[in-house]
Amino acid sequence: MKEDKYLREIEIVCPVCGSSSFEVNAAVDGLVEMTKCASCGREATKDELLRDSSENVAEHVKEMGSEILKDTVAEMRASMRKALSGSKYIKFR
Ligand SMILES: [Zn+2]
Secondary structure: HHHHHHHHHHOOOOOOOOOOOOEEEEOOOOEEEEEOOOOOOOOEEEHHHHHHHHHHHHHHHHHHHHHHHHHHHHHHHHHHHHHHHHHHHHOOO
């Protein structure tokens, strides 16, 4: 269920029919997951599917990347402020 949501979030589409609904089945070792297109039945590992949809994924990562960057910058500023106020506090002590 979680995997299904994941696939939807990154907008993977079937390279054969363009459907975005997949069945995901975890393999025995739990590492490689097989996906099956709910529309045309094309089977591929999740990795293959990700590669096939690389254009979509790249777009998504780009979006996510800027979000993460924003968060990271904000976090860095916050921790720098914290560090600075901390050293001031120590200085004035
Ligand atoms: Zn398909």
